[in-house]
Amino acid sequence: MRPNDWHLSEDTEDVDDFLARAGGFLRSRPALHNTPLTTIEKLRTRGADAFGAGATSFGRLELNGEVCAVFYRLPSRGLSLTPVAPEHADALAAQLAGLGHSLPYVSAAHDTATAFAEAWQRHTGALPTLGKRIRLYRLGTLTPAEPVPAGRGRRVGVRDHEQVVRWCREFCDTVGEVPTVDAESWAASRFADRRFTFWQTPDGTPVSMAAATSMVAGMVRVDPVYTPAHLRGRGYAGAVTVAASRAALAAGATDVVLYADPANPTSNALYRRIGYVPLTDWAVYDFSCASP
Template sequence: MRPDDWHLTEDLDGFLARAGDFLRSRPALHTMPLTVTERLRTRRQDAHGAEAPVFGRLEQEGEVRATFYRKPSGLLSLTPLAPEHADTLAARLANLGYSLPGVSADHDTATAFAEAWRRHTGAAPTLREQRLRLYRLGTLTPSDPLPEGRGRVVSEQDREQLILWCREFATDVGEVVSINADSWANTRFADKRFSFWETPDGTPVSMAGVTSMVAGQIRVDPVYTPAHLRGRGYAGAVTVEVSRAALAAGATEVVLFADLANPTSNGLYQRIGYVPVTDFAVYDFS
């Protein structure tokens, strides 16, 4: 392979050995590849074979400039790319015979790659209506007053409630996934730490989860309040609770995604101290 080129591999350890410093250089912007690769590493999943994830890095003058990953049959997930580098990647993947269902990245990168993929394969890209904004925590500013109650860490005794709410959250955001006691361990929620906000009588009314800390960053995900309990400040209270805990644990970056179609959540996160980083988009390919 040429030194200045895209390098593809199924070797997770090898990929991280070469691209880890690049990913850690911008932990907020790179929250997804950091947490996905950490999950794969800690779960000791086999990164080799026909169904292994594929990882890629763009090297120029001996430095990693961009990366991607793709889980089996999943979307291509990219760090920010210039249009010409999106084009060389699309050409490379097309020549290797890859079939991609779509791409996820910051808006400009996703758009550049979608157009490049159309040119090289003829696949028509369709922009999903849902667009996400990445936020990072500036100065945490709790709502005043907070709703009555308190935050507490979810325990094993809360497992049934937690699984129910994660299933409801997934339905709300359009994720096609089975979440029950049997499938829980294989879901993206299983390795997160959760907290509830509960009323003074001990009734849980909202939840928030956080990822493990990687490269000093923790991502808040998901935040969920049942529909009949919304509008009472519970989501803000539990988000403050887990954000404060992340800072206390030593996180230098606390981030989260919000659906741009939901002005309530975007306004809430900004009021408690989160500031926009960039917008993300997903294109599906025909």
């Protein structure tokens, strides 16, 4: 095994071994590594079926005996990669192409995603297209936006399940997320293991929703935040985000993060106003040709 190189595994059963080798690196920056932390924890606890049938690939970059980056690829999905220098993105692209991998997309911090997309094009001929940009925020000092709308935050209970499913479906439709979710697909969806909070008016009517992931390495991600279109502009989204964030801090979280569309000035201004600080921009490049 070469000491300074990418080391790959395509056996889902090796997830514990992967975490034994790369877990310290992921936990060293839990905010930046929030998505691999939650995804790999879900894979570890729920097994290979958590993300559908097929192989899951893992990899780690070791330099001088230290893990410096990781990637994973879930069944029928693209490559997710932590930040690396362009030359290491190129080395990974060359290795994956040489092994015959096909990739529908790459998702990473903007500079890393761009470097990998360009390298993938060089090694495979696949044409990259910037498909999505998202901004990662980390909570600094939680500051409720003023004025706080009348009502209060409430932890969602079993009786609220139908409304949660409906609002998650509406959220998916609003942001163009595929696949969407319904009652039948709920158990296998990415929302099923979230803890949901409602903001409700004084008469008990839910008007907005925020969810939070389970805590991993002291990190909680608030996702999604949703207010029905006819109820927006009244401060409900900010109030429910504060309520969900405060619950995460009360549970012991040291890093609370969320993602936002940088093209949406309203949500970005809101998150900054309540104490979230931009950490980095993320990018997803789609590949027009999935075959190397």
